Amino acid sequence: MWPFRKKNKKEDNSEKHSAEHAQLLKAIAPWKTKHMRQGWRPIAQIGTVENYKCQFGGIPFVETGMSEAVCPLCGKAPPLFLQLDSRELPESRRTFGDGLLQLYYCTSCEGDGEGWNAHSAVSQFRILRSRELHRANTPLDSIITPRTIVRWEPFEDYPSTDESEEMGVTIGYDFKNDLVNVECRELGLVMKGLSNHINDLDMEVAEAISSAASGDKLGGWPHWIQSPEYPSCPECGSIMEHFFQIDSGDHLEYMFGDAGCGHITQCPKHRGRFAFGWACC
Ligand SMILES: [Zn+2]
Ligand SMILES: [Zn+2]
Known part of the structure; x- marks a missing residue:
C-alpha cells in the first residue's frame, strides 16, 4: 500500500510548495513594479521595406558627401549590423537626438580584434545627422540578409537574476535539498526553505522573481550570459547604460561565439557615445 501513501504525501507537499510560491510572488510584486523597465521587441520583415x-x-x-564605413583593422567595408532611425523609435528611446545610429561590425577581424570587447575597434558606431541620405555601395560579401523593423512591440522587462541581488533581493541556496531562502530587506520579506523549483511555472525561484528577456530588444534590462558587464565611457569613465540587445540567431543572421548575446550601451553623459560587447557561455 505504501506507493499510494507516498503519492499522497508528494501531492500534499506540492500543494504546500505552490501555496508558498504564490505567497512569495505576491509579496515580491512591489519590488518588481519598482524595477520594471519598458522594453520593445522589434517586429521585422525580411528584405528592405520602403x-x-x-x-x-x-x-x-550614408550622408551625401560622406565616406563609407571602413574597418580600421583590415581596411575593408564592415557589415552593417544595426541601423536605427530616431524618428522610428519610441519617443523615450530617442536618446541620441535626431538621426540614424549605425553599428558596423567587422566579422573578418572579430577574432584578432577581440570583437567581444566593448571597446574593440571591430565595432564601429556612426550617427548620421543629415537627412540627405542614399544607400552605400557596400560590396555583396559585406551584406548580411536585411530585416527591416516595421514596428516595436512593448513589453515589461526585469533585471537579470545576476543583477537582482544588487537591487536588493538575496537568494541563498541549499543545493543538497534543492531549497532556497529569499530575502528582500526593503519589503521586510524573509522566506526560508522554499522548494527551488516552481512546478506551476516550470522555472526556478530566482528566474520567477526576476529575469531579463533574451532575444533582440530595445531598452529593457540586459540578459547577461555571464556576469553583468557594463563598460565605462572612454571619455568620462561613467558606467554606460543598456540601450539595445542583439542576440545570436534572432533577427541578425550572425552568431556571437557559441550562441552569445551582444549589448549596445550608451554613455549617460555623452549621448553620442556607444559601445558594443558580447559574451557567450
Ligand atoms: Zn576588419
Ligand atoms: Zn561619457
Whole structure:
C-alpha cells in the first residue's frame, strides 16, 4: 500500500510548495513594479521595406558627401549590423537626438580584434545627422540578409537574476535539498526553505522573481550570459547604460561565439557615445 501513501504525501507537499510560491510572488510584486523597465521587441520583415530605415543587416545609408564605413583593422567595408532611425523609435528611446545610429561590425577581424570587447575597434558606431541620405555601395560579401523593423512591440522587462541581488533581493541556496531562502530587506520579506523549483511555472525561484528577456530588444534590462558587464565611457569613465540587445540567431543572421548575446550601451553623459560587447557561455 505504501506507493499510494507516498503519492499522497508528494501531492500534499506540492500543494504546500505552490501555496508558498504564490505567497512569495505576491509579496515580491512591489519590488518588481519598482524595477520594471519598458522594453520593445522589434517586429521585422525580411528584405528592405520602403520608407523604413530601422534595420538589421542590409545596405546602410550614408550622408551625401560622406565616406563609407571602413574597418580600421583590415581596411575593408564592415557589415552593417544595426541601423536605427530616431524618428522610428519610441519617443523615450530617442536618446541620441535626431538621426540614424549605425553599428558596423567587422566579422573578418572579430577574432584578432577581440570583437567581444566593448571597446574593440571591430565595432564601429556612426550617427548620421543629415537627412540627405542614399544607400552605400557596400560590396555583396559585406551584406548580411536585411530585416527591416516595421514596428516595436512593448513589453515589461526585469533585471537579470545576476543583477537582482544588487537591487536588493538575496537568494541563498541549499543545493543538497534543492531549497532556497529569499530575502528582500526593503519589503521586510524573509522566506526560508522554499522548494527551488516552481512546478506551476516550470522555472526556478530566482528566474520567477526576476529575469531579463533574451532575444533582440530595445531598452529593457540586459540578459547577461555571464556576469553583468557594463563598460565605462572612454571619455568620462561613467558606467554606460543598456540601450539595445542583439542576440545570436534572432533577427541578425550572425552568431556571437557559441550562441552569445551582444549589448549596445550608451554613455549617460555623452549621448553620442556607444559601445558594443558580447559574451557567450
Ligand atoms: Zn576588419
Ligand atoms: Zn561619457
